[in-house]
């Protein structure tokens with residue numbers, strides 16, 4: 386599978402070697418992500434049994450009662466019972482973000498689709514650490530509300546775009562600067578980059594967008610090439626302002642095949658956490 390994906394990327398790139406090399410590096414990085422994402426964000430999930438899905442404590446394996454489960458795109462919310470079991474009474478047609486929240490636990494999100502709940506699943510969530518900072522548990526839509534039905538974002542209930550960028554200011558305290566500090570983006574859906582297209586995340590034949598960019602204290606620190614859960618971006622230590630105000634900005638890309646006007650890439654993200 387890896388060889389096939391790599392060859393797809395190579396076929397799509399007719400540019401110079403450096404660009405190919407960079408794409409390959411980024412691709413390998415994201416291929417590794419899915420196996421690790423669940424762990425660092427605090428969640429693991431596996432196939433369950435019986436009729437209902439379940440939220441458990443990742444450490445103890447015990448069911449978590451009263452956990453809040455939200456699907457913002459469906460405008461749907463429910464809670465787990467005393468033993469952590471829940472059932473979703475809503476239709477999921479396209480990729481959607483499901484969040485799980487419970488006091489003392491890290492806010493958790495995962496991307497679900499119409500097949501996720503064909504059989505019940507078990508989701509393990511993790512207690513939060515003192516040095517973690519839950520920046521923003523809400524869902525945001527960046528872009529201009531104009532996009533193709535073939536876009537990776539084409540779903541059912543839509544949130545209105547807040548514009549081409551998102552900014553959050555926060556103070557970093559209790560940091561252990563000898564350990565790496567990461568921005569974790571819980572879930573992202575709707576990015577239409579060339580790489581997202583080559584990975585089958587959308588079906589737009591003739592257009593793609595530049596990747597969204599992440600800025601930290603005014604410096605570009607990353608580009609986001611793919612949709613997915615638990616994407617982790619290292620904050621450069623020299624840019625961190627301890628005990629002072631720091632700023633994260635996420636800017637959406639633009640449709641590179643549209644030159645007559647600016648068509649921002651429409652995508653949604655949810656759940657920003659600083660992990661140390």
Ligand SMILES: [Ca+2]
Nearest residue numbers: 531648649651
């Ligand atoms: Ca757009």
